[in-house]
Amino acid sequence: MAWERARSVAGGSAAGPLPVVTRGLADALGHALAEPLAALTDLPPFDTSAMDGWAVAGPGPWRLRDGRILAGGHSGQLGAGTAVPIATGARLPVGATAVLRREHGEAEDHSGMLRDRSPGPAAPVPGRDIRPRGQECRSGEPLLPAGTTVTPAVLGLAAAAGYDRLAVHRRPTVELLVLGDELLEHGPPRDGRVRDALGPLLPPWLRGCGAEVTGRRMVADDAGLLREAVQHSRADVVVTTGSTAAGPVDHLHDTLDEMGARLLVDSVAVRPGHPMLLAELPPAVDGRTRRLVGLPGNPLAAVAGAVTLAVPLLRRLGGHLADRPLTTVAAAALPGRPGDTRLLPVLRTDHGMVPLPFDGPAMLRGLAFADGLAVVPPGGVAAGDPLEVLDVPGR
Numbered sequence: 001m002a003w004e005r006a007r008s009v010a011g012g013s014a015a016g017p018l019p020v021v022t023r024g025l026a027d028a029l030g031h032a033l034a035e036p037l038a039a040l041t042d043l044p045p046f047d048t049s050a051m052d053g054w055a056v057a058g059p060g061p062w063r064l065r066d067g068r069i070l071a072g073g074h075s076g077q078l079g080a081g082t083a084v085p086i087a088t089g090a091r092l093p094v095g096a097t098a099v100l101r102r103e104h105g106e107a108e109d110h111s112g113m114l115r116d117r118s119p120g121p122a123a124p125v126p127g128r129d130i131r132p133r134g135q136e137c138r139s140g141e142p143l144l145p146a147g148t149t150v151t152p153a154v155l156g157l158a159a160a161a162g163y164d165r166l167a168v169h170r171r172p173t174v175e176l177l178v179l180g181d182e183l184l185e186h187g188p189p190r191d192g193r194v195r196d197a198l199g200p201l202l203p204p205w206l207r208g209c210g211a212e213v214t215g216r217r218m219v220a221d222d223a224g225l226l227r228e229a230v231q232h233s234r235a236d237v238v239v240t241t242g243s244t245a246a247g248p249v250d251h252l253h254d255t256l257d258e259m260g261a262r263l264l265v266d267s268v269a270v271r272p273g274h275p276m277l278l279a280e281l282p283p284a285v286d287g288r289t290r291r292l293v294g295l296p297g298n299p300l301a302a303v304a305g306a307v308t309l310a311v312p313l314l315r316r317l318g319g320h321l322a323d324r325p326l327t328t329v330a331a332a333a334l335p336g337r338p339g340d341t342r343l344l345p346v347l348r349t350d351h352g353m354v355p356l357p358f359d360g361p362a363m364l365r366g367l368a369f370a371d372g373l374a375v376v377p378p379g380g381v382a383a384g385d386p387l388e389v390l391d392v393p394g395r
């Protein structure tokens with residue numbers, strides 16, 4: 001299957017987003033909004049001083065009034081020709097026409113008068129250094145569309161706009177099954193065995209793509225154990241690593257076949273990562289649809305499988321708007337491979353993207369240095385040509 005098609009099959013294999021749930025702000029991070037975020041208030045909610053200084057009414061000089069107005073405090077009224085000290089963020093008193101910055105005014109102790117020493121026009125322009133009510137939005141105005149990913153900035157905006165809770169889509173649950181008897185969980189590689197690189201790499205990345213990773217475990221190269229692990233997983237998406245090829249202990253295809261799973265993608269024209277697969281599993285006991293993404297064992301091939309199949313599927317299940325592809329420019333030629341798309345670790349430079357060494361399927365050295373994964377079509381990309389770049393884990 002062509003690489004673009006595999007991505008769209010993965011996204012389209014979910015009938016729609018998971019159900020809507022309500023979450024407190026602190027727990028909504030990473031979810032997608034289930035409805036547009038509409039302001040619950042005008043922003044700013046009142047005419048606000050943008051500077052520390054004095055609220056003034058009309059042209060100066062002004063008679064200084066007793067007291068001061070602080071953010072969150074009482075502001076009252078201001079008569080024509082008078083001024084009162086005011087703090088940044090304080091509500092403007094009724095009758096104020098402008099704010100005179102502290103560094104632009106001179107308060108005379110002996111006369112009780114405030115004079116404007118600012119450079120420029122003699123009288124402060126009405127409205128100067130005031131943030132007027134509703135400048136950013138009006139109550140009820142839509143601020144963000146449904147499907148927006150809740151980032152830290154979205155949390156801040158939602159709080160500013162008056163929200164305590166948000167309606168979001170439930171995040172898809174993922175269980176990661178790491179296959180391979182040769183994998184060690186601690187210490188340096190030894191006795192022909194290697195460290196598991198994907199157990200540490202994938203969960204934080206999948207979380208960053210909107211998944212709730214409910215478990216991660218090692219599964220020995222044994223068909224029975226693999227079948228049991230897949231069958232008993234309660235996750236919306238089971239992600240496996242390794243065992244996708246046709247080696248003597250690669251049991252994934254047979255296991256899926258025996259379980260009656262339906263293969264939606266079985267091998268993709270992409271390097272690295274071509275043996276990746278996507279299957280629909282028999283429904284869970286509660287009737288939920290479950291899917292399995294089989295990532296190849298070679299670590300960079302697994303990452304290629306994740307960007308191709310897992311990310312589009314998880315984003316769709318989580319209700320996220322389609323990611324806007326980042327198109328940039330290639331600073332150097334990126335050779336293609338006839339019949340295949342290549343996914344290559346690239347680095348951002350002032351002149352565009354350059355490929356990194358150590359891009360073999362079994363290597364992570366290039367990826368760990370990379371700003372993104374370049375999508376190189378079969379015909380290759382010439383220096384100076386546009387280049388699509390995918391996000392890499394956690395960048």
Ligand SMILES: Nc1nc2c(c(=O)[nH]1)N[C@H]1C(S)=C(S)[C@@H](COP(=O)(O)OP(=O)(O)OC[C@H]3O[C@@H](n4cnc5c(N)ncnc54)[C@H](O)[C@@H]3O)O[C@H]1N2
Nearest residue numbers: 180195196197198199241242243244245250296297298301
């Ligand atoms: N006869 C063929 N052999 C292979 C082909 C092929 O087309 N014909 N394709 C190669 C490609 S490409 C890949 S990719 C791998 C995919 O193999 P599997 O998905 O079955 O993965 P394994 O055989 O289990 O492991 C491959 C390789 O990766 C290492 N590995 C596995 N898991 C991890 C992990 N969690 N962390 C670090 N390294 C891992 C494993 O030790 C192997 O070295 O098949 C090729 N063979």
Ligand code: MOO
Nearest residue numbers: 272273274301361
């Ligand atoms: O495609 Mo393999 O997936 O090159 O490492």
